[in-house]
Amino acid sequence: MPTTDPARTADELATLVARLTRRLRAATPAAELTPSQQSVLARLGTGPATTAALARGELVRPQSMRATLTALEERGLVVRSPHPTDGRQVVFSLTPRGTELLGSGRRARRGWLTEAIETRLSTAEHRALADVLPLLHRLVEPGTEPGARTPGTSDRQNHPVSEGSPAP
Known part of the structure; x- marks a missing residue:
C-alpha cells in the first residue's frame, strides 16, 4: 500500500526519478556527454x-x-555568434551536428521508455502511469493550478523561451 507520509513519498520519488534519469541517459548516443552538457543541448x-x-x-x-x-x-555541437542587440554578449546555438545528436538522443530515450512501458506494464498499469503525469507536471511547474494543464500539452507550448526565461 502506498505511503501517505509526504517526506517518505518525496524520498522515494527522488530516488526513482534519479534512477530513471540514469537509465534514460544510458540509452542515448549522447551518453558520452556529461549530464550538464546534455541539459544545455536540450535547452x-x-x-x-x-x-x-x-x-x-x-x-x-x-x-x-x-x-x-x-x-x-570544442566537440562541434554548439557555435557562438554575436548577440543581435548587445555587442557585449554572445549567443550560443546548436550546430547541425548538435541538433542531430539531440534528436537521436530524444529518439533513443523515447524508444527505450516506450518499449519498457509496452513490455513491462499491463494496459491498466500503463493507464495508471499516464494518469499520474498531470500530477508530476504540477510538481515541477510552479503556479500551475489543479486542472489548468491538459495532459499531452508540451512544455514548449506553455513556456516560451526568452532571454530571461530559458527552456525547462
Missing part, C-alpha cells in the same frame, strides 16, 4: 541563448556554464 534545442540565460536556467554560475559551453563548442 539550446529550443533556440539560441546567452551564457547568462543558460546559467540561470541550469542554476549554475556563469563561469561553470562557460566551461560547459566551451566543451560543447
